[in-house]
Amino acid sequence: MILPIVAYGDPVLKKMGEEIDSDYPELDKLIENMFETMEAAHGVGLAAPQIGKSIRLFVVDATPFAEDEDLSEEEREQLSTFRKTFINPIITEENGNEWGFEEGCLSIPNIREEVFRQPEIEIEYYDTEWNLLTERYSGIAARVIQHEYDHIEGVLFTDHLSALKKRFLKKKLTNISKGDTKVDYKMKFPLKKR
Helix, strand or coil, X not given: CCCCEECCCCHHHHCCCECCXXXXXXXXXXXXXXXXXXXXXXXXXXXXXXXXXXXXXXXXECHHHHHCCCCCHXXXXXXXXXXXEEEEEEEXXXXXXXXXXXXXXXXXXXXXXXXXXXXXXXXXXXXXCCCEEEEEEEHHHHHHHHHHHHHHCCCCHHHHCCHHHHHHHHHHHHHHHXXXXXXXXXXXXXXXXX
């Protein structure tokens, strides 16, 4: 089932997500719905807060990046199968010199800005079988994870921007909250007049 994506300005996007356990109600169905919602919106990641649930869960599918000719063969190969669910993740390490990349967000449609992040991470998380895993990622895969991880920490990509850049975007962000933006997927706008 395709769920509405919560737009910028909703308080759930600024809350720290809570850990869940294997008894979380209908978790498999929720994960399935999150993948379906993400795909319908042509996203590469979706965190639970973006569908109104303040829990530590996100899904990623960065396989579309595997077609990017600018990436190394090794990175394209890694991304070709990069479709995962992260439950109760913790980024334990971030390494390397920060690099800029233009990011967007399904909760902040039609805005893309350069965000600087470290290129390598180590993350500990549970998979859908409740196996505890520790994995290392780099490049685009690391960036997608860092972006979604921010969501469960109550951080948006716009929080990484300079004060000046935020001032320039203020009106656009307010319009998104009001639903005054064009999107081709289901959204829930916090300030939309009924």
